[in-house]
Amino acid sequence: MKSNVTMRDIAVKLGVSSVTVSKALNDKEGVSEELKLKIKDLAEEMGYRFNVMAKSMKEGCSYNIGVIIPERFTGEDQSFYLKFYQHITKMLERYNYYGILQILPTNDEEKLILPRTYYENKVDGFVILGQVSSEYIDLLTEHEIPKVLLDFYTDHSEVDSIVTDNFYGVYELTNYLIKNGHREIAFIGNIHSTSSIQDRYLGYYKSLLEHKIPLNTNYIINDRDERGKYIDLELPEQLPTAFVCNCDQVGFNLINKLISLNYSIPDDCSVVGFDNDIYSTLSNPPLTTVQVDTEEMAKVAVKFLIEKIKDKNKSYGRVLIKGKIIHRDSVKTVSKEGHVSDLSSQI
């Protein structure tokens, strides 16, 4: 993609003035229909992108609106992505940049329509926050737009992305359960849906492998359909002593279900989650879970993006940021309940 086609470039190619190009592109009076069409066609062909900033300068109007949210309204129990966005904003400030939040409509994503900010030269790069189709990522790559994926990655390992270390997080969490005497451990999550869930599952599996605990397929429980909608959990006939849930929300759902079946948590079985979001504190008991280090992730994402803007050749690939186990009240030690010998024979 050509990077900086201007009205003048178009004008020169057509042997007209840039004033005429401006008029044509803005559908103003004073250009013959024929010439107007020619100009528009060439503009498209040359990959022309309007420069709002120049217009802004002329008009003394920035075409930006600042939306202010007081800090105290963005506390603990707010949305995960808002928290991310907030950290991104904070990091950007250090570089004298501003963040423009754009909700990418599903339709634009499917039809592969780039954000208007790109066409108007409003931004120098993008942070993609949350899994977008790989076709869309490819599109951004083709246009050579500096970008960093945050909280997900694609199968192209050369695309720079910052993700939490899902694998390691659940691996540690499962180790922790095993250290507390659990050996019947189930995993809840659709292991075919997102890469995050898959990685979390593999972390769980690795921990089992390392402790020579066989993988029990009855203990792999689906939690959502292909569209990501939560389904009713089908619990195995014999309950495990612990559940590793792929996220806090499912942990929350599971605890409610178990309670409604008259089980007591963590006495009858332990439950752990992932994310340390609002659901981990709403369940009763609150969930032991893994806290994603959103601040560090945002920091790294911004740093990388700015570097890439300065130097197009910079590349970082996939970067994993470790999370941290948050201990709450949903896990019980079961070492005294018959599994002791099994455990000790393992050590």
Place this chain on the structure above:
Amino acid sequence: MKSNVTMRDIAVKLGVSSVTVSKALNDKEGVSEELKLKIKDLAEEMGYRFNVMAKSMKEGCSYNIGVIIPERFTGEDQSFYLKFYQHITKMLERYNYYGILQILPTNDEEKLILPRTYYENKVDGFVILGQVSSEYIDLLTEHEIPKVLLDFYTDHSEVDSIVTDNFYGVYELTNYLIKNGHREIAFIGNIHSTSSIQDRYLGYYKSLLEHKIPLNTNYIINDRDERGKYIDLELPEQLPTAFVCNCDQVGFNLINKLISLNYSIPDDCSVVGFDNDIYSTLSNPPLTTVQVDTEEMAKVAVKFLIEKIKDKNKSYGRVLIKGKIIHRDSVKTVSKEGHVSDLSSQI
């Protein structure tokens, strides 16, 4: 406040060139310390604001970063303010504007420091989303910055603000409870904290007045301290038949507390909330509540702001946007339980 002081203005006043002013203001080589100071002082005195856009144009770098969030990650159970922001963004697009989300640090709010976007001419106006101190609002007013308050208002009625109709919403909700036979109705909320809660309380009170139900001060229950932190609810010795909670979160807390005291909802008493946020669906049973029309509010806010940017003299004052009652399972009709005669005598 002067609106458009440029480097040239400063240069002319000092009888130097604008190049020198540029160097001085950017702390670059080639200006004597003495002159540099003079220029900086005059700049401050004249209320000079740097124009990033001009710099941007020169450098071909917008100094904006687009943060993309796919639509499907901003669904139902996300934060209230993110939803607002999303609607604002969508509305702004219609006017070819972009929103820059800024978290206003509490420190800047207290020290009355304006957002940097203002000093850099990055924005044409502000949507203030969430209660900011009235001193801060006054500051914005003094600087003649176009602004609209969203989701709160100040005591200056001439400041344009868009709020949900708290008064009418709770009034309707209380009417609904009374229509269902309730006469012992408590209100939960700190009626001295925010204007929203106060208005909701007054809506409750008006409904009681209209139905000739005396206000029982034992039925006004505080839910938070001066800092807005939730406190343990002190329930009256004799439980009312219904609770009007100032927000869903408190409704959620109340239901949990009542259940832990072995009450059954809505059989033993009904509970209603306000906001229709995540807490209204997390409680068991889910809460009957009032849905705030965030989309309409954002729409009106943006429309007003754009009008005000075009014409500084436009003024709208406080605008109330009506919400909508969402019926769920936390209310029971009690007309057959002894209050029937009272009720009918009223009608």
Place this chain on the structure above:
DNA sequence: CTGAAAGCGCTTACAG
């Protein structure tokens, strides 16, 4: 240490 000139990419107002 100081500044005249040129340019970033566009638009407006005017002349042909």
Place this chain on the structure above:
DNA sequence: CTGAAAGCGCTTACAG
């Protein structure tokens, strides 16, 4: 219908 000129506010590179 078409375009030369000037300007939006700043900065860079060069000359004095």
